Amino acid sequence: MRLLTFSAVLCALSVSLFSDEHDTPFTLADLPYPAEALEPVIDQKTMEIHHGRHHQAYVNNLNAAVEDHPSLAEMSLKDIQRHISQFDTAVRNNGGGHYNHTLFWTLMAPVGAGGSPSPALLAQIEEDFGSLEAMQQAFQQAGASQFGSGWAWLIWNGEQLQVTATANQDNPLMDVIPEDEQGYPLLANDVWEHAYYLSYQNQRGAYLEAWWQVVNWEVVNQRFAAITDATAASDED
């Protein structure tokens, strides 16, 4: 009996270690702020449903897909995106949904708390778009003109910043995206109706414009610094 208990503990321990290392089974992290923290730009109810039901469903469905695709258990969430062509639509939709939303929550902060673009990021934005306002207009346009559901992105393509849009839960890391639209996501906005419909109804453009108030530039700055450092390092190789 004691032995059995001990082996059960060992088993639970190894499962728990495995989870930490491989993020499997995939889990839904708490929001990094209370659900009401982004009001009035994004209302509490929208955040609760979006995180607790929509994102949770992507996580549950991705975990279900691991049974058919055991190799997912050995891959990081980011690597799954980069090799998404090897998997079926369920993995593409739910693996993409989990990656996109996990990123999305970190890219927002309460109104007034998100800071502003770093000097390095601002200089790159001005070089590639002319001004911050021009980049924001391009980003809003990408989100507004994405037919149906999808995402708007600001990416680093290894040489410059670029604004793109993807359908459904696709993202710029995926190897099924056209090569000239692939890159490392710095900023992402969810333009599925579930992201804004309670407050904005069919006014996607109003949501896209208001959303800048809750962008967490500190996180965007860190992502830009990390990826351009990595790019510079690999250039030296």
Ligand code: MN
């Ligand atoms: Mn969503």
